Amino acid sequence: xxxxxxxxxxxxxxxxxxxxxxxxxxxxxxxxxxxxxxxxxxxxxxxxxxxxxxxxxxxxxxxxxxxxxxxxxxxxxxxxxxxxxxxxxxxxxxxxxxxxxxxxxxxxxxxxxxxxxxxxxxxxxxxxxxxxxxxxxxxxxxxxxxxxxxxxxxxxxxxxxxxxxxxxxxxxxxxxxxxxxxxxxxxxxxxxxxxxxxxxxxxxxxxxxxxxxxxxxxxxxxxxxxxxxxxxxxxxxxxxxxxxxxxxxxxxxxxxxxxxxxxxxxxxxxxxxxxxxxxxxxxxxxxxxxxxxxxxxxxxxxxxxxxxxxxxxxxxxxxxxxxxxxxxxxxxxxxxxxxxxxxxxxxxxxxxxxxxxxx
Ligand SMILES: Nc1ncnc2c1ncn2[C@@H]1O[C@H](COP(=O)(O)OP(=O)(O)O)[C@@H](O)[C@H]1O
Ligand SMILES: [Mg+2]
Numbered sequence: 001x002x003x004x005x006x007x008x009x010x011x012x013x014x015x016x017x018x019x020x021x022x023x024x025x026x027x028x029x030x031x032x033x034x035x036x037x038x039x040x041x042x043x044x045x046x047x048x049x050x051x052x053x054x055x056x057x058x059x060x061x062x063x064x065x066x067x068x069x070x071x072x073x074x075x076x077x078x079x080x081x082x083x084x085x086x087x088x089x090x091x092x093x094x095x096x097x098x099x100x101x102x103x104x105x106x107x108x109x110x111x112x113x114x115x116x117x118x119x120x121x122x123x124x125x126x127x128x129x130x131x132x133x134x135x136x137x138x139x140x141x142x143x144x145x146x147x148x149x150x151x152x153x154x155x156x157x158x159x160x161x162x163x164x165x166x167x168x169x170x171x172x173x174x175x176x177x178x179x180x181x182x183x184x185x186x187x188x189x190x191x192x193x194x195x196x197x198x199x200x201x202x203x204x205x206x207x208x209x210x211x212x213x214x215x216x217x218x219x220x221x222x223x224x225x226x227x228x229x230x231x232x233x234x235x236x237x238x239x240x241x242x243x244x245x246x247x248x249x250x251x252x253x254x255x256x257x258x259x260x261x262x263x264x265x266x267x268x269x270x271x272x273x274x275x276x277x278x279x280x281x282x283x284x285x286x287x288x289x290x291x292x293x294x295x296x297x298x299x300x301x302x303x304x305x306x307x308x309x310x311x312x313x314x315x316x317x318x319x320x321x322x323x324x325x326x327x328x329x330x331x332x333x334x335x336x337x338x339x340x341x342x343x344x345x346x347x348x349x350x351x352x353x354x355x356x357x358x359x
Contacts, residue, residue, distance in 0.1 A: 015045040018065035018094070020085040025073035029101065032135060033069065036145045044069075055084070062088040067153045072100040072130065074107065077114040077122070086122050086156070095153030095165040098125060099144075102132040124160035128153075164215075166243060192256045198224070198272040198284055205231045205282070212292060214339065216250070216355045222284065229271060230287045237279035250355060251281045257354045258285070261329055266322030268342055268352035288342030288350065296343055311347060318349035326351065333357050 017037060021030045034044045045061040058081065062068060068089045076082050089096050100108065112126045131151045133144035154162040202224060209221035211230055222231035234251055236244045251273075258270035274282035290296060293315065300307060307315075319341055326333055333340075333351060340353040 015043045015061070015065045016067065017042065018045040018061050018068045018085070018089075019071060020068055020082055020089075021071035022073050022075045022079050022082060025075055026071040026101075028135060029071050029099070029133060032141060033071075033099075033145070033148070036141070040145075040149075058085065059088055062094060063092050065094060067095050067097055069148070070096060070098045070125065072098050072108070072111055073104065074111055074114075076111060077116065083116060083119060083122065086125070087119065090121070090156050090158055093155050093166070095155050096125065096128060097131065097148065097151050097153040098128050099131045099133050099148060102134045105130070105132055121158050121160035122156070124156050124162060127162045128156070166239070192259050193252055193273065196255070196259065196272040198274050200274050200276040203229075203231065203274060203282075203284060205233065211287075212295070212339075214353060214355075216353075217283075221287065224271070224284065228287045230285050231274070232283040232285065234281040234283075235279060236281060248281065251283065254354045254357075255283055257331060257357055257359065258283075260359075261326060261331060261354075264322065264325035264329070266318045266348070266350050267325055268350045285352075286344075286350075288352070289345035290343035290347060292339050293341040293343060293349060294338035297338060314347070315341075315343075315349045319351065322349070322351035326357075330359050331357055332359075 017033075019030045019033060021027075023030075030046055034046045037044050045065055062085055068085065070076070070082075070086065086096075088094075104111070108126070108130060112123050115123045129151065131144075131147045133148070134140040135144075153165060155165050156162055204223045206221045206223065211219040211221060213219070217232045217234040219230050219232045222229050234247060236247055239247060255270060255273055258268070261267045262269050268288065269286040271284045271286070274280075274284065297307070319336070323333065323336065331354070333354070333356075335353060335356040336351065340351065341349050342352050343349055
């Protein structure tokens with residue numbers, strides 16, 4: 001753990017996280033978060049030069065961050081700048097995550113109670129799950145960072161309620177300043193993408209045969225060259241330009257990642273992308289006839305049936321095998337759940353949905 005001030009902060013660009021905190025109370029947590037995130041290749045906006053504060057710069061910082069991490073502490077709501085940062089996060093609908101030193105967890109009610117009366121809607125922050133962190137030792141800190149990475153940020157509204165962000169979590173945009181390695185990777189992704197485009201006339205998406213919906217898109221049955229496949233359709237119609245760009249990058253990333261796992265036995269195979277349908281991005285993949293494991297379990301529960309032990313065993317084996325294959329390819333799935341495990345016509349389970357995955 002480090003408490004050194006970072007040499008260079010907040011170059012122009014975009015940041016994945018904005019760290020909002022009261023310096024004299026939370027400086028160490030803020031700096032350790034900054035350094036740990038940097039090590040993981042994630043960028044943070046962090047203000048350490050309080051006396052040189054420039055309101056416009058802070059506002060830009062919030063506006064250009066994907067997530068604002070509020071490091072909650074006793075004086076947070078008594079600092080006008082912290083309150084302003086929260087107000088901007090509400091105004092620009094930037095998803096918020098809250099972290100708190102584990103030693104302060106008993107004080108959350110009092111802390112929120114200090115919110116200025118004329119900004120009572122900011123008390124809605126209490127509806128977001130607070131992630132407890134501890135700098136007591138490196139192991140606790142590592143666990144804290146893992147929890148921060150897993151936490152689901154929420155958008156706070158000016159009515160004091162919270163809602164899901166438009167573009168889901170893991171909204172990980174690269175910085176504008178990219179290294180040579182990142183540029184090469186970007187080129188690789190773009191090439192894979194262009195080489196696998198499917199003409200929109202070569203596929204028929206059966207729009208009345210929805211297979212399921214997730215946080216990212218809706219999946220339909222589709223026909224291509226006489227064979228049934230599945231088409232994950234992501235609508236970009238209602239999004240603003242920046243959100244569309246983000247969505248496109250996520251889509252590109254999911255596809256490139258799936259291409260790299262196409263030889264895996266227990267991972268859903270991808271066939272290509274359709275890019276010519278206005279307002280839509282389509283990822284074409286193998287069709288899993290028996291749908292998601294979640295739906296299968298629900299269907300069984302509805303008829304009061306338990307899973308056959310042999311089937312249960314084979315599903316567990318398949319998932320473990322699929323995860324091992326991903327691990328060999330260096331892929332961290334990061335969203336393994338029954339919704340993201342699909343069952344083919346032979347009830348072979350395959351891991352799917354790489355929206356949240358990283359290599
Ligand atoms: N290849 C497929 N075959 C059959 N059903 C699928 C397929 N892919 C997805 N689904 C269904 O659609 C749902 C959402 O797909 P998913 O890829 O997880 O989307 P999201 O990224 O939005 O969560 C799944 O839970 C599953 O029920
Ligand atoms: Mg899913």
